Amino acid sequence: MTKDWKTRTKLVHEGSRRSQYGEMAEAIFLTQGFAYPTAESAESRFVQAGEDEFIYARYGNPTTRMFEDRIAALEGCEDAFATASGMAAVNGALTSMLRAGDHVVSSRALFGSCLYILEEVLTRYGVHVSFVDGEDLDQWRAAITPATKAVFFESMSNPTLQLVDIKAVAEIAHANGALVVVDNVFATPIFSRAVEQGADVIVYSTTKHVDGQGRALGGVICGSKDFIRKVAEPYLKHTGAAMSPFTAWIMLNGMATLDLRCRAMADSALKIAQALEQNPAVAKVIYPGLASHPQHALAMAQMGSGGTLVAFEIKGGKEAAFKFCNALDIIKISNNLGDAKTIATHPATTTHQRLPQPQKDALGITGGLIRLSVGLEDAGDLIAELTAALA
Numbered sequence: 383m384t385k386d387w388k389t390r391t392k393l394v395h396e397g398s399r400r401s402q403y404g405e406m407a408e409a410i411f412l413t414q415g416f417a418y419p420t421a422e423s424a425e426s427r428f429v430q431a432g433e434d435e436f437i438y439a440r441y442g443n444p445t446t447r448m449f450e451d452r453i454a455a456l457e458g459c460e461d462a463f464a465t466a467s468g469m470a471a472v473n474g475a476l477t478s479m480l481r482a483g484d485h486v487v488s489s490r491a492l493f494g495s496c497l498y499i500l501e502e503v504l505t506r507y508g509v510h511v512s513f514v515d516g517e518d519l520d521q522w523r524a525a526i527t528p529a530t531k532a533v534f535f536e537s538m539s540n541p542t543l544q545l546v547d548i549k550a551v552a553e554i555a556h557a558n559g560a561l562v563v564v565d566n567v568f569a570t571p572i573f574s575r576a577v578e579q580g581a582d583v584i585v586y587s588t589t590k591h592v593d594g595q596g597r598a599l600g601g602v603i604c605g606s607k608d609f610i611r612k613v614a615e616p617y618l619k620h621t622g623a624a625m626s627p628f629t630a631w632i633m634l635n636g637m638a639t640l641d642l643r644c645r646a647m648a649d650s651a652l653k654i655a656q657a658l659e660q661n662p663a664v665a666k667v668i669y670p671g672l673a674s675h676p677q678h679a680l681a682m683a684q685m686g687s688g689g690t691l692v693a694f695e696i697k698g699g700k701e702a703a704f705k706f707c708n709a710l711d712i713i714k715i716s717n718n719l720g721d722a723k724t725i726a727t728h729p730a731t732t733t734h735q736r737l738p739q740p741q742k743d744a745l746g747i748t749g750g751l752i753r754l755s756v757g758l759e760d761a762g763d764l765i766a767e768l769t770a771a772l773a
């Protein structure tokens with residue numbers, strides 16, 4: 383992490399550890415434990431484990447550590463802890479730092495499971511939670527007080543791609559001594575400049591772009607060495623959140639192509655958004671990379687890209703949206719994102735089905751809304767298929 387490598391070099395080499403065989407590919411250490419050369423070395427390792435000393439896979443494993451070091455270096459953080467899923471990362475980051483009586487401020491537009499942790503889990507243990515509209519800085523200013531321990535938000539929301547201004551919210555939070563925890567999945571680790579903008583803790587579901595081929599669940603918490611090792615790790619290692627070595631190996635392989643994939647997906651997403659804007663069957667296109675997006679300037683300053691997802695509203699509501707989905711072929715109807723395969727989601731009836739209607743209305747989750755996670759197929763093929771399905 384001290385080397386002056388550029389992103390693509392880090393993504394291929396950072397954090398590599400080799401055994402005495404000098405294997406080229408990252409090895410999968412499918413082992414729960416490690417033999418100690420002597421009783422004395424076991425004793426000293428339990429007091430303080432060294433860089434290359436492991437104790438038990440729930441605490442850490444060489445393959446998992448390679449992945450943690452690689453993504454920490456990419457994010458510009460001192461350290462990281464890998465988890466079994468994105469939700470284990472969100473839960474671990476928040477639960478490890480909060481206790482009864484603490485106050486948290488969160489944006490309202492959240493992934494359903496994140497909302498569950500804030501609304502149902504943290505409050506059960508006496509944490510006070512306030513919700514704000516993430517793009518409204520006045521609401522953040524009004525809600526954050528010196529009693530606020532942390533703020534939490536998705537830097538780009540699902541499914542309507544609203545941005546939260548990380549820098550502005552971090553200034554308000556830091557002035558009150560609160561930590562800034564960002565779920566940065568939609569921004570991707572490639573377009574993330576969250577640390578520069580003031581985020582203290584960044585969480586990812588690596589199930590999404592990092593794997594990038596829809597194979598494995600995973601997550602990671604990135605932050606300072608003090609936060610990761612003194613706050614997050616004790617909670618995570620004792621409650622069993624660890625990422626498996628096999629999953630870490632999948633994620634390491636995903637990292638090697640992450641920059642190429644995210645940039646190719648974002649290039650196609652922009653072309654698709656531009657084509658959809660011209661389509662008479664489409665009422666509205668939401669893509670932060672388009673000049674028509676109300677937060678276009680913020681997206682460019684914060685991410686330097688519009689990202690890899692496009693949302694759009696088809697005229698004719700749910701019926702027209704279903705007809706459109708059922709006419710797709712290359713594009714699959716599913717609910718993952720960041721996959722090499724392009725995915726169409728109808729949020730109102732799937733990912734956001736359980737939201738009460740007033741909340742759906744407030745978030746803009748209409749019957750005609752489609753969320754498209756743009757994959758790695760030829761952009762021309764995708765546009766031809768979308769145009770045909772809309773006709």
Ligand SMILES: *Cc1c(COP(=O)(O)O)cnc(C)c1O
Pocket residue numbers: 467468469470472493495496536540565567568587588589590599600601
């Ligand atoms: C998918 C997702 C999660 C949860 O990740 P899992 O790997 O499915 O547990 C959390 N936040 C956001 C924004 C997501 O898209």
